[in-house]
Amino acid sequence: MRVRSEQVRRPRAVTVVGWLFLLQGAVLAAIGVAGLAAAWLVVSGEGLRGLDLPATAGEAAAQALLLLITLGLGPLSLIVALGLFRIRPWAWLMAMALQGVSLATELGSYLIGEADYLAMAMSVLIVLSLNQQEVRVAFAPREKSGG
Amino acid sequence: MAEVLERQLQPCSSDLELLRRFEPVVRYTRGEEFFPTHVDRYVEACSLWAHRPDGRDEPLVGKAGLSLETLGQTRRDEFGAVHYLKLIEPLNVAELTAYLLEQGVKRLRGHQERFRAELGRLARVGYGSRLLAAIFALSLLLRGRVPGETAAAAAITFRKLREQDDQPTYFGRVVHDDGWIALQYWFFYYFNDWRSGFYGVNDHEADWEMITVYLSHEPDGQAVPRWVAYASHDFHGDDLRRRWDDSEELELYEGHPVVYAGAGSHASYFRPGEYLTEVDIPHLALVVRLANAVRAFWVRTLRQAGADAHASHFNTFRIPFVDYARGDGVRIGVGQDRPWKPVLLEPVPAWVSQYRGLWGLYARDPLSGENAPSGPMFNRDGSIRMAWYDPVGWAGLDKVPPPAREREVQERRSDTLAARQIELDAEVAAKSVELHQLGVELAALRGHPHLEARYKASEERLRRLSAEVGQLRSERAHGQALAEALGERAARLEAGVADDPRAHIRRRAEPATDTDLQSSRWVEGWAAVSIGLMLVGLVCLLIWAREYLIPGMLAMAAAFVCIESILRRQVARLISGITVALAVVSALVLVYQFYWQIAVSGMMAAGLYLTWLNVRELRR
Numbered sequence: 001m002r003v004r005s006e007q008v009r010r011p012r013a014v015t016v017v018g019w020l021f022l023l024q025g026a027v028l029a030a031i032g033v034a035g036l037a038a039a040w041l042v043v044s045g046e047g048l049r050g051l052d053l054p055a056t057a058g059e060a061a062a063q064a065l066l067l068l069i070t071l072g073l074g075p076l077s078l079i080v081a082l083g084l085f086r087i088r089p090w091a092w093l094m095a096m097a098l099q100g101v102s103l104a105t106e107l108g109s110y111l112i113g114e115a116d117y118l119a120m121a122m123s124v125l126i127v128l129s130l131n132q133q134e135v136r137v138a139f140a141p142r143e144k145s146g147g
Numbered sequence: 148m149a150e151v152l153e154r155q156l157q158p159c160s161s162d163l164e165l166l167r168r169f170e171p172v173v174r175y176t177r178g179e180e181f182f183p184t185h186v187d188r189y190v191e192a193c194s195l196w197a198h199r200p201d202g203r204d205e206p207l208v209g210k211a212g213l214s215l216e217t218l219g220q221t222r223r224d225e226f227g228a229v230h231y232l233k234l235i236e237p238l239n240v241a242e243l244t245a246y247l248l249e250q251g252v253k254r255l256r257g258h259q260e261r262f263r264a265e266l267g268r269l270a271r272v273g274y275g276s277r278l279l280a281a282i283f284a285l286s287l288l289l290r291g292r293v294p295g296e297t298a299a300a301a302a303i304t305f306r307k308l309r310e311q312d313d314q315p316t317y318f319g320r321v322v323h324d325d326g327w328i329a330l331q332y333w334f335f336y337y338f339n340d341w342r343s344g345f346y347g348v349n350d351h352e353a354d355w356e357m358i359t360v361y362l363s364h365e366p367d368g369q370a371v372p373r374w375v376a377y378a379s380h381d382f383h384g385d386d387l388r389r390r391w392d393d394s395e396e397l398e399l400y401e402g403h404p405v406v407y408a409g410a411g412s413h414a415s416y417f418r419p420g421e422y423l424t425e426v427d428i429p430h431l432a433l434v435v436r437l438a439n440a441v442r443a444f445w446v447r448t449l450r451q452a453g454a455d456a457h458a459s460h461f462n463t464f465r466i467p468f469v470d471y472a473r474g475d476g477v478r479i480g481v482g483q484d485r486p487w488k489p490v491l492l493e494p495v496p497a498w499v500s501q502y503r504g505l506w507g508l509y510a511r512d513p514l515s516g517e518n519a520p521s522g523p524m525f526n527r528d529g530s531i532r533m534a535w536y537d538p539v540g541w542a543g544l545d546k547v548p549p550p551a552r553e554r555e556v557q558e559r560r561s562d563t564l565a566a567r568q569i570e571l572d573a574e575v576a577a578k579s580v581e582l583h584q585l586g587v588e589l590a591a592l593r594g595h596p597h598l599e600a601r602y603k604a605s606e607e608r609l610r611r612l613s614a615e616v617g618q619l620r621s622e623r624a625h626g627q628a629l630a631e632a633l634g635e636r637a638a639r640l641e642a643g644v645a646d647d648p649r650a651h652i653r654r655r656a657e658p659a660t661d662t663d664l665q666s667s668r669w670v671e672g673w674a675a676v677s678i679g680l681m682l683v684g685l686v687c688l689l690i691w692a693r694e695y696l697i698p699g700m701l702a703m704a705a706a707f708v709c710i711e712s713i714l715r716r717q718v719a720r721l722i723s724g725i726t727v728a729l730a731v732v733s734a735l736v737l738v739y740q741f742y743w744q745i746a747v748s749g750m751m752a753a754g755l756y757l758t759w760l761n762v763r764e765l766r767r
Contacts, residue, residue, distance in 0.1 A: 093719050093722065093723070096722055096723045096726045097722050097726070099726055099730070100722060100725055100726035100729055103726065103729035103730060103733050104729060106733065107729065107732065107733060107736070110736060115736075115740075117737060117740065117741070120733050120736070120737060121737055123730065123733065124730045124733050124734045124737065127726055127727060127729075127730035128449065128451065128730060128734075131451050131452050131723070131727055131730075132450055132451060132452070133446075133450055133451065133452050134450075136452040
């Protein structure tokens with residue numbers, strides 16, 4: 001079995017999208033770590049001044065869930081970026097799924113009047129890049145060659 | 148095989164003998180009720196009617212008075228009148244019950260001759276096509292159609308006939324045209340029960356089908372089989388014909404072409420299998436054009452993967468039907484279950500040449516699918532069929548010289564070309580001399596203001612002559628290339644290498660592959676109930692939750708699509724499809740919100756790009 005990346009040339013759009021995912025992963029990881037640090041400060045009771053504490057238990061639970069999602073999405077984006085660089089079909093599917101979730105959230109925000117147009121535009125560009133014919137061909141599952 | 152061919156090449160004493168020598172073997176699908184038969188008893192059991200333009204139906208000849216002779220009598224009528232035969236009288240309750248009981252018993256006993264659809268047509272296509280199929284089925288209630296019990300009545304009548312005369316019949320015709328001998332085999336069936344018997348498009352009384360075998364006249368007097376053409380849904384010209392020696396496409400049984408007849412439709416196929424056919428809906432032409440334009444923009448301009456990149460080639464705006472041509476039922480022909488009885492249509496009988504009406508019920512179906520066909524010689528509108536007046540051109544063979552003439556035709560073409568090349572050489576040489584002279588003349592005229600008028604006239608002549616010489620040189624170059632191609636082909640044929648037997652085919656009917664048919668019972672069950680369930684769900688929403696109609700419909704559609712994707716194991720395709728759809732919606736939102744900024748940015752980018760191009764040119 002030969003390594004897939006040796007057989008398929010990586011389209012330029014994939015490189016760009018891969019870097020975007022890498023950047024996104026890094027930012028999310030940083031946000032997650034910062035959130036964890038803040039949570040530790042809240043839990044340990046140290047340096048509470050200057051932090052907005054959740055008013056209710058529900059709000060606290062929502063913030064904790066958001067933190068968990070952010071913590072999960074960071075490494076996931078990094079893994080997807082690596083998969084994209086190595087032209088792995090699963091990475092393409094995961095990238096599309098992540099952008100699907102992102103677009104659904106952004107459209108929801110738009111409907112309630114809290115649109116983030118920059119994020120929306122970025123997601124649209126990523127999806128259109130990933131859906132290009134040469135990208136789809138590069139990520140299409142192939143027969144494994146022996147030897 | 149060689150022995151069979153040798154036997155077939157023996158001289159024939161009559162057209163009938165020639166027809167018998169190449170008569171087809173027809174293989175039907177298990178469950179087929181109707182087989183080719185003679186028309187005489189059918190006509191005697193019919194009455195002749197006229198449908199008037201004002202909507203009235205008037206009997207012309209009653210049942211007792213109709214025969215092939217009386218049918219062939221010339222009948223004048225007003226414009227817009229449609230003459231038609233009517234075979235079936237409605238069954239009474241007892242007859243219909245008896246028939247249905249018999250069918251039910253057969254089904255319960257798992258009768259060998261019973262038809263089983265296996266994977267249904269709806270499981271083979273997507274939601275769009277299924278929805279259209281549902282609308283098409285409902286439209287039958289409004290369109291004219293053959294009444295439901297007619298197929299049963301026809302089957303009963305046909306069975307009675309078979310008790311009297313069970314031998315299948317074909318009507319043969321031999322046409323000599325342009326070096327070819329076309330052997331036409333016409334098959335008459337009492338009824339086409341494709342819709343009621345096999346989930347197909349239509350039912351109609353009477354059915355005429357045809358195949359043609361093409362022989363070439365050889366110099367030694369032999370007639371050699373070269374091509375065969377089968378009439379089939381929506382196929383025309385070259386696509387109808389296969390070469391006699393193309394063993395992958397054409398099956399021969401002891402030198403007889405094998406036809407796989409569609410169950411109920413009786414359309415002819417070269418290979419056994421299940422054929423997914425498409426029926427166009429004329430009123431959707433605008434929608435189809437719009438969808439094609441959007442698809443072209445998406446795929447060509449945006450270079451995006453097609454919306455149906457992983458789907459079959461099936462068109463969403465056409466209704467899917469399956470023509471089952473399995474060949475696992477009755478077999479007719481030489482060495483089969485039942486032999487043929489041939490009837491020669493020579494001289495052409497009056498019932499063929501004079502009766503231009505329909506051979507069964509005129510159902511007033513505007514789409515014509517449920518109206519009976521006309522006879523072998525005519526179209527439904529009374530005009531003569533191309534297959535009748537030009538059997539060679541009908542299968543696109545009019546441009547193909549018979550092999551005995553091939554060499555002569557090729558040589559003649561080469562000779563004509565060579566002669567033209569010589570002419571061109573001479574013309575180019577003469578005009579080049581003239582061109583040179585004009586060039587010299589123009590050079591001499593320059594600098595003489597008093598000769599300006601002459602200069603301009605010569606310049607114009609030179610321009611025209613130069614274009615002319617250019618055209619001649621181009622023709623000569625193309626002629627040279629053509630001569631080389633002709634030479635190559637002649638050498639190939641000389642060496643005994645025949646042309647590609649399928650080079651002429653643009654579109655051919657392909658039976659479903661094993662992979663196409665691999666679908667679970669769950670998928671089939673879901674395909675059968677999903678559209679109906681969706682309608683029921685819509686009604687429930689309208690009655691009990693009208694205020695949530697739109698979100699409810701969206702949620703229902705999403706749930707249906709998810710279920711279908713899971714059953715078909717196409718979750719990945721679903722995810723990418725949803726993401727792309729969300730991206731399109733988001734892009735539209737962005738365009739709506741920022742159309743002015745997008746326009747300005749676009750113009751700005753274009754301006755900067757042009758400037759960059761020009762500056763780059765300056766720097767070179």
